[in-house]
Amino acid sequence: MVDVGNILVWIVWFVAAFACLGSGIAVVTFSNPFYAALALIGNLGSLAVLYLLLSAEFLAAGHLLIYAGAVVIVFLFVIAYLGDQTETPWGAGGPRWQSLGAIAAATALLLEIIMVIGLAAGDRLQDEAQIDGSFGSPAALGRLFLTKHLLAFEITSIVVLAAAVGGVVLGYHARPTAQQPVRESGPVEGVWGNREAPPAGLEEPS
Amino acid sequence: MDGPDVTWYLAVAGALFAIGTLGVLVRRNPLIVLLSIEIMLNGGNLALIALSRLQGNGDGQIFALAVMAVAASEVVVGLGLIVAMARRRLVLDVDRLSTLRG
Numbered sequence: 582m583v584d585v586g587n588i589l590v591w592i593v594w595f596v597a598a599f600a601c602l603g604s605g606i607a608v609v610t611f612s613n614p615f616y617a618a619l620a621l622i623g624n625l626g627s628l629a630v631l632y633l634l635l636s637a638e639f640l641a642a643g644h645l646l647i648y649a650g651a652v653v654i655v656f657l658f659v660i661a662y663l664g665d666q667t668e669t670p671w672g673a674g675g676p677r678w679q680s681l682g683a684i685a686a687a688t689a690l691l692l693e694i695i696m697v698i699g700l701a702a703g704d705r706l707q708d709e710a711q712i713d714g715s716f717g718s719p720a721a722l723g724r725l726f727l728t729k730h731l732l733a734f735e736i737t738s739i740v741v742l743a744a745a746v747g748g749v750v751l752g753y754h755a756r757p758t759a760q761q762p763v764r765e766s767g768p769v770e771g772v773w774g775n776r777e778a779p780p781a782g783l784e785e786p787s
Numbered sequence: 788m789d790g791p792d793v794t795w796y797l798a799v800a801g802a803l804f805a806i807g808t809l810g811v812l813v814r815r816n817p818l819i820v821l822l823s824i825e826i827m828l829n830g831g832n833l834a835l836i837a838l839s840r841l842q843g844n845g846d847g848q849i850f851a852l853a854v855m856a857v858a859a860s861e862v863v864v865g866l867g868l869i870v871a872m873a874r875r876r877l878v879l880d881v882d883r884l885s886t887l888r889g
Contacts, residue, residue: 624826634790637836652858652859656821668816690808694804706793733849741860748864
């Protein structure tokens with residue numbers, strides 16, 4: 582007796598997992614940040630499918646809303662604001678050993694993770710707990726959030742508030758006043774390093 | 788549970804984390820470094836949700852939601868820093884950013 586449901590879930594898992602890994606590699610290798618951010622959308626979408634297979638429905642929806650709906654859009658706005666940032670990956674301009682060392686380090690990390698999973702968890706990962714239909718639903722998660730994990734919920738809100746304040750502080754751009762006229766100067770060599778000109782309102786240190 | 792067991796999900800999570808690490812180490816554009824950090828966080832989230840399913844316990848999903856909030860906060864601050872750097876006409880290259888001097 583062939584279990585059709587099982588085979589279907591395997592097929593969906595294979596497609597989602599390989600789309601996830603492939604688009605992840607695309608994010609890392611694309612030279613244009615715009616295409617990298619678009620590839621991240623594919624990564625996030627296939628991750629949401631994996632979340633659904635793990636019966637985390639609310640998290641899959643929230644993941645798509647937060648990441649694809651907000652984070653990637655902000656990324657695309659910033660990329661558009663900054664203009665052309667195309668960079669040749671894999672070491673052109675930088676030393677070759679840097680890329681090779683990074684690839685070696687990432688491979689070592691992957692092997693280490695797989696070894697730890699295999700050795701420490703091993704055969705305990707086979708038998709999943711029985712769950713009912715409410716597992717991962719908004720009601721179940723909301724109940725947990727407002728009873729058992731209320732402190733984590735409140736701390737999360739403080740973290741988000743701090744990030745919002747930080748974003749405003751970093752983005753605040755003081756308009757030059759009459760006392761602080763904008764300096765119109767060309768490229769300056771010296772203590773300012775790789776900067777073309779000192780910003781408005783700052784004096785060149787002597 | 789139909790389909791692959793939790794080991795397979797954990798393998799994908801580990802591979803995602805390694806890909807993100809590779810991006811952080813190799814790329815010099817801070818935008819791509821931020822995108823790679825997102826991939827690493829998502830790998831961690833996938834492991835949390837897979838283990839939450841293994842235990843049949845919602846605590847891992849709560850943790851994953853908190854990680855999502857932290858990831859969104861990190862993107863806000865990181866992109867704010869990048870925009871501030873661009874406004875000061877600093878070269879957007881993490882290899883050449885060696886001082887914190889404003």
